[in-house]
Amino acid sequence: xxxxxxxxxxxxxxxxxxxxxxxxxxxxxxxxxxxxxxxxxxxxxxxxxxxxxxxxxxxxxxxxxxxxxxxxxxxxxxxxxxxxxxxxxxxxxxxxxxxxxxxxxxxxxxxxxxxxxxxxxxxxxxxxxxxxxxxxxxxxxxxxxxxxxxxxxx
Amino acid sequence: xxxxxxxxxxxxxxxxxxxxxxxxxxxxxxxxxxxxxxxxxxxxxxxxxxxxxxxxxxxxxxxxxxxxxxxxxxxxxxxxxxxxxxxxxxxxxxxxxxxxxxxxxxxx
Numbered sequence: 001x002x003x004x005x006x007x008x009x010x011x012x013x014x015x016x017x018x019x020x021x022x023x024x025x026x027x028x029x030x031x032x033x034x035x036x037x038x039x040x041x042x043x044x045x046x047x048x049x050x051x052x053x054x055x056x057x058x059x060x061x062x063x064x065x066x067x068x069x070x071x072x073x074x075x076x077x078x079x080x081x082x083x084x085x086x087x088x089x090x091x092x093x094x095x096x097x098x099x100x101x102x103x104x105x106x107x108x109x110x111x112x113x114x115x116x117x118x119x120x121x122x123x124x125x126x127x128x129x130x131x132x133x134x135x136x137x138x139x140x141x142x143x144x145x146x147x148x149x150x151x152x153x154x
Numbered sequence: 155x156x157x158x159x160x161x162x163x164x165x166x167x168x169x170x171x172x173x174x175x176x177x178x179x180x181x182x183x184x185x186x187x188x189x190x191x192x193x194x195x196x197x198x199x200x201x202x203x204x205x206x207x208x209x210x211x212x213x214x215x216x217x218x219x220x221x222x223x224x225x226x227x228x229x230x231x232x233x234x235x236x237x238x239x240x241x242x243x244x245x246x247x248x249x250x251x252x253x254x255x256x257x258x259x260x261x262x
Contacts, residue, residue, distance in 0.1 A: 068225070097188060098221055100222070101223060102217055102218060103217065104231075105215065107213065111233065111234030112232050118228050
């Protein structure tokens with residue numbers, strides 16, 4: 001066995017070992033687990049592809065007095081033509097018991113890529129918006145919302 | 155559920171190529187399955203899981219929802235109209251129950 005092969009094996013074992021330790025250490029802390037859940041969902045959707053910043057404008061209150069009804073408006077700066085359009089916009093809330101909020105599926109017929117809804121936020125947290133374009137590229141935006149009275153998000 | 159009630163606002167008329175704004179709301183509790191009532195019983199999960207908007211039979215927009223969407227799910231979204239026709243809006247509950255509403259628009 002050459003030296004490089006040996007090194008590879010050990011490193012993989014080490015990653016697996018520390019990875020397992022890392023996961024077991026994080027599980028008791030639900031907040032961190034949720035943040036990790038959102039990061040994992042984003043990797044799952046993008047398959048690790050590059051994610052552009054600055055293409056999505058995200059409008060949410062800085063402070064939400066009532067976490068049961070928090071306004072969310074987003075707009076993605078993209079053409080909406082048959083050749084080039086925004087396919088889907090994913091919304092995640094990294095402090096909610098269920099971090100997936102909604103998936104908006106757009107079509108070129110809409111003319112522009114924007115939508116408004118209201119969401120629940122169980123506590124102060126970050127809201128992430130991920131846009132998947134028809135050409136396979138991605139864009140992302142996130143914002144922190146301070147929640148005074150948590151909604152029974154779930 | 156008889157108290158589930160959809161409402162939609164669409165302009166009655168528009169010009170060819172105009173981008174209109176559509177507002178939709180359905181009165182629905184969006185029970186997340188995590189809330190306990192006054193008697194200590196968990197209120198079973200009951201949510202709207204899907205919203206679809208169609209124009210002249212073609213899907214133009216659809217949303218998949220989880221319990222983190224607020225009660226009385228509300229959406230606004232744009233649509234560029236090129237011809238007169240009928241919008242159809244379809245909400246589906248996790249029980250399988252479906253609620254629909256349609257609106258006509260005259261384009262000139």
